[in-house]
Amino acid sequence: MRAVLLAFVAGMLAVFTPAVAQAPAWQTYTYAELGYSIQLPVAPQRNDDPVVTPRGTMPSSFISSSYGALVFGLKTSNYTTATGGAPQDGGTTAQNAMNGVLQGRTVLTQSSFDVPDGGGRESISSANGLMVRTRIYYVTPRLFIVMAAIPDSQSQNFLTTGAAATYFNSFTLLPR
Numbered sequence: 001m002r003a004v005l006l007a008f009v010a011g012m013l014a015v016f017t018p019a020v021a022q023a024p025a026w027q028t029y030t031y032a033e034l035g036y037s038i039q040l041p042v043a044p045q046r047n048d049d050p051v052v053t054p055r056g057t058m059p060s061s062f063i064s065s066s067y068g069a070l071v072f073g074l075k076t077s078n079y080t081t082a083t084g085g086a087p088q089d090g091g092t093t094a095q096n097a098m099n100g101v102l103q104g105r106t107v108l109t110q111s112s113f114d115v116p117d118g119g120g121r122e123s124i125s126s127a128n129g130l131m132v133r134t135r136i137y138y139v140t141p142r143l144f145i146v147m148a149a150i151p152d153s154q155s156q157n158f159l160t161t162g163a164a165a166t167y168f169n170s171f172t173l174l175p176r
Contacts, residue, residue, distance in 0.1 A: 024067070026166060032174060034061055034076045035142050039170035041067040041163060044074075051077055069154055072167055073147045080141035091119030094138040097145065098123060101134050108156060115139060115173075124159055126152055133159040139173060146171050 029044060030037040044063040051058045060077040079093065091112065098110070098121040105125035113120040118139035125132055130149045137144040148164045158164065 026170075028170070029063070030174070031061070031063075031076075035139075035174050035176065036074075036076065036144060037170075037172045037174060038063075038074060038146075039166060040065045040072060044072070067163055069150050069158070070163055070167075071149045073145075073149075074171075075143075075145040075147075077143045077145075078141055079138065079143040089119070090115065090117065090138045090140070093143070094119035094121045094136045097121070097136050097138065097143055098134070101125075101136070101145065105132075124156060131156060131159060133164065133168070135168060135171070137171075137173065144171075144173075 024041045026039045026041050027043070028037055028039050042065045044065040046061060046063045048059075048061045051060045058077040058079060060075060062073065062075045064071065064073045066072070094115075095112070102110075102123060102125055105127040108124045108126060108131070110121070110123040113122060115137050116139075118137060120138070121136045123134050125134070129152050131152050131154065132147055132149040135144075135146040137146070146168060148159055148167055150158050
């Protein structure tokens with residue numbers, strides 16, 4: 001999971017852009033094969049790269065988009081492929097994933113939330129000049145890591161209001 005966050009941060013630094021004067025029209029992007037839809041103000045880029053873990057390789061997909069100071073990212077992985085089966089508890093799986101994301105970061109907030117047939121965790125953390133809001137959903141067999149980041153110089157509220165709130169609140173798990 002640390003590798004996922006490092007890749008996300010590197011991608012954010014590469015696409016970081018100055019603030020946009022006019023708000024674009026938000027569009028819904030549906031990835032039925034990955035099990036979700038999400039709204040973004042700018043069309044995302046998609047990379048399908050497997051994640052190698054000590055227990056095996058997970059098929060994974062990552063989308064990213066930026067808007068002003070905000071950079072959005074969403075990583076989806078087929079968790080059971082790497083583990084050889086479904087984890088015993090979705091909450092524990094989500095927490096383990098969050099622990100990996102937060103490794104080496106300063107945790108500003110952390111909480112859990114209910115996800116039917118799974119588990120959910122959320123945090124805001126800081127490191128390397130960036131503040132990142134992360135939401136993790138685990139719904140067998142998929143792990144979803146939804147992220148938005150801004151420079152540390154911005155207010156933490158920037159990750160919980162406006163465009164960031166629209167992004168996080170638009171994430172929708174599709175029926176299996």
